[in-house]
Amino acid sequence: MSKMRLMNTTTIAHLKDHVGSAVTLKGWIYNKRSSGKISFLQMRDGSGTIQAVVVQSEVEPAVWEASEKITLESSVHLMGTVSKHPKLENVFELQVSGIEIVQLADEDYPIGKKEHGPDFLLQNRHLWLRAPSQRAIQRVRNTIINGIYEYLNREGFIKIDSPILTPNACEGTTELFEMDYFDEGKAYLSQSGQLYIEAAIFSVGRCFDFGPVFRAEKSKTRRHLTEFWMMDAEAAFVEHAGNMEIQEGLIVHVVKKVLAKNQEELALLERDQEPLKKIEGPFIRKTHAEVVAELREMGSDIQENDDLGADDETMLTKKYDKPIFVEKYPAEVKAFYMKRDPENPKVALCADLLAPEGYGEVIGGSQREDDYETLLGRIREHGLSEEAFAWYLDLRKYGSVPHSGFGIGLERLTAWICGIQHIRETIPFPRMINRIYP
Numbered sequence: 001m002s003k004m005r006l007m008n009t010t011t012i013a014h015l016k017d018h019v020g021s022a023v024t025l026k027g028w029i030y031n032k033r034s035s036g037k038i039s040f041l042q043m044r045d046g047s048g049t050i051q052a053v054v055v056q057s058e059v060e061p062a063v064w065e066a067s068e069k070i071t072l073e074s075s076v077h078l079m080g081t082v083s084k085h086p087k088l089e090n091v092f093e094l095q096v097s098g099i100e101i102v103q104l105a106d107e108d109y110p111i112g113k114k115e116h117g118p119d120f121l122l123q124n125r126h127l128w129l130r131a132p133s134q135r136a137i138q139r140v141r142n143t144i145i146n147g148i149y150e151y152l153n154r155e156g157f158i159k160i161d162s163p164i165l166t167p168n169a170c171e172g173t174t175e176l177f178e179m180d181y182f183d184e185g186k187a188y189l190s191q192s193g194q195l196y197i198e199a200a201i202f203s204v205g206r207c208f209d210f211g212p213v214f215r216a217e218k219s220k221t222r223r224h225l226t227e228f229w230m231m232d233a234e235a236a237f238v239e240h241a242g243n244m245e246i247q248e249g250l251i252v253h254v255v256k257k258v259l260a261k262n263q264e265e266l267a268l269l270e271r272d273q274e275p276l277k278k279i280e281g282p283f284i285r286k287t288h289a290e291v292v293a294e295l296r297e298m299g300s301d302i303q304e305n306d307d308l309g310a311d312d313e314t315m316l317t318k319k320y321d322k323p324i325f326v327e328k329y330p331a332e333v334k335a336f337y338m339k340r341d342p343e344n345p346k347v348a349l350c351a352d353l354l355a356p357e358g359y360g361e362v363i364g365g366s367q368r369e370d371d372y373e374t375l376l377g378r379i380r381e382h383g384l385s386e387e388a389f390a391w392y393l394d395l396r397k398y399g400s401v402p403h404s405g406f407g408i409g410l411e412r413l414t415a416w417i418c419g420i421q422h423i424r425e426t427i428p429f430p431r432m433i434n435r436i437y438p
Contacts, residue, residue: 007079013047015092018082025050025078025094026102029070030130039067041096043078048264049132051085052078052094059097066099072109073130075102118424125429126438136265137426141414143261145210147254148231148408152208155246157233160200160207162193168388175217189214192407194232195337195392198368201236201403202395208233218433221310222422223360223412227431234405240339240349240367243404244325247353247363248281250408251323255279258417271419275321275357284324288347291316291326307333308352313360320356327351336378338366359416365406372396 009024010017027045034040037056042049054067070076079098085091110124111131121128128134149159165179165187181187193209200207210231217224235246255276258266266273286294288308295302295312298319302312308326317324328347331340338348350366369375375396379389386393414426424430429438 011047012043012045012050015050015082015094016090019084019092020082022079022081022097023094025052027076027078028130029072029074029076030132031072032067032070034068039064041067041070041078043076043094044130044135050092050094052080052096054096054099058095063096063099066101067096069104070099070101071105071107073105075105076100077102118422122424122430122435123437129428132268134425136262136268137414137418137420138428139265140258140262140269140418141410141426143258144254144410144414144417147257148210148250150257151250151253152206152233155206155249157206157208157235158204160197160204160209161211162190162196162209162232164190164212166190166196168195168385175215177214177216191215192230192232194234194405194407197232197234198403198405199391199395201234202399202401205237206233206235220433222424223310225411225423225427225430225432228423228427229410230407231410232405232407234368234403236401236403238404239402240327240351240404243365243367243406244283244285244327244351244353247351247365247406248283248323248325251283251353251363252279252281254413255417266418269418269420271417276417278321279323283353284320284322285327285351286324287327288329305330305332308361310360313354314358317354317356317360318358322356323362324354324356325351326354334366336382336384337368337375339369355413355416357416357419359412361409362412362416363406363408365404367402367404370396370400370402372400 007022007024008018009026012025025043025045027043029041030044031042032040039054041052041054043052054064056064077100078094078096080094080096083093083095085093111127167187176191177189179187191213193211197207197209208231211229212227213230214227216226259273259276289304292302292304295316298315300312300315307329327350328341329350331346331348334348334350338350341347341349348366352361353363354360355362369378372393376393379386411423411426415423418426420426424432
């Protein structure tokens with residue numbers, strides 16, 4: 001066995017570089033079957049999966065015995081020679097010569113091949129994450145995160161970290177998690193880093209943050225979580241139209257990156273890639289008023305001053321094969337910091353980007369109000385604390401400029417790109433109003 005340990009240790013992802021060579025793989029057995037005197041071990045190591053073949057007549061008795069007693073999810077070192085699959089292109093196998101069991105898993109692994117309900121799977125999320133589909137989703141999520149960083153860095157944005165504990169909220173405190181903060185009074189878990197990275201643009205010009213945010217909204221829809229990840233971006237000297245151009249470029253870049261990097265994962269998820277291949281600019285642009293008229297013709301009872309509901313977004317985005325910017329919402333249904341349209345002060349210079357195929361909103365953005373007196377008036381209109389927002393108002397007193405920003409919900413974006421219906425599968429450990437375990 002000591003000689004076997006000297007074999008070149010590698011990963012499944014790099015086996016193509018070791019065909020014909022003896023290697024050691026370290027990972028877990030997620031499935032196995034036996035055909036007479038040949039045992040087939042399905043192994044994963046985090047980088048990929050492989051079939052390891054154990055031929056009884058070609059290995060020592062102890063190796064064959066180990067292959068027979070291995071249980072599902074046991075951790076192992078497998079030693080052997082890398083070979084090309086006899087039928088499949090770019091698929092490799094391991095012809096096993098040695099097995100070292102690191103830990104023999106209990107035989108009663110909870111998640112078997114049978115169908116399990118969502119409650120059972122969520123209760124066992126710590127184990128469900130090992131499933132091929134869940135592993136694929138997390139890999140696509142990782143590509144999306146890296147794609148966002150890559151695009152924004154290329155466009156001159158740098159990362160600025162915003163606080164999670166805040167003394168005030170972006171849009172009121174009715175749906176935030178509240179806590180007592182020592183002798184300072186109330187504090188809240190952040191629902192967005194937007195206000196803080198607005199402050200940073202006066203230093204660095206363009207910036208973004210990327211972190212967990214929290215909403216105490218008591219919603220049970222497939223699009224809601226109480227803890228999720230948001231990327232907020234802000235840019236100085238960028239107005240409403242330019243803001244949408246940045247968002248459009250970002251989505252096109254991320255989708256192309258996933259298509260280039262995650263073919264295996266998309267195939268495993270049985271994701272129809274044709275809709276993703278159509279994601280090219282320019283995206284569809286419609287005003288809120290135009291969309292309301294269109295939805296009413298489609299049977300919706302939405303009114304002209306209503307925000308779009310989930311059903312409206314689903315109905316609209318099933319009609320088109322490209323993302324849709326719905327812009328210039330009635331100002332009364334949008335946040336206090338959004339700048340009004342000078343051509344029609346009743347609407348805000350804002351836009352929500354809706355993903356096609358019924359997925360709905362993935363980005364919300366707007367030009368920000370940059371005038372001190374106007375913003376002060378809005379804070380008063382919304383009944384917000386002038387004292388709490390004094391620092392935010394200061395930004396409009398010292399070198400104010402036109403600026404815009406937007407926020408992306410990572411889980412919603414991942415759900416759309418993966419073709420997953422419920423965003424609870426797109427985050428490693430979902431937090432919902434009825435679940436905080438594990």
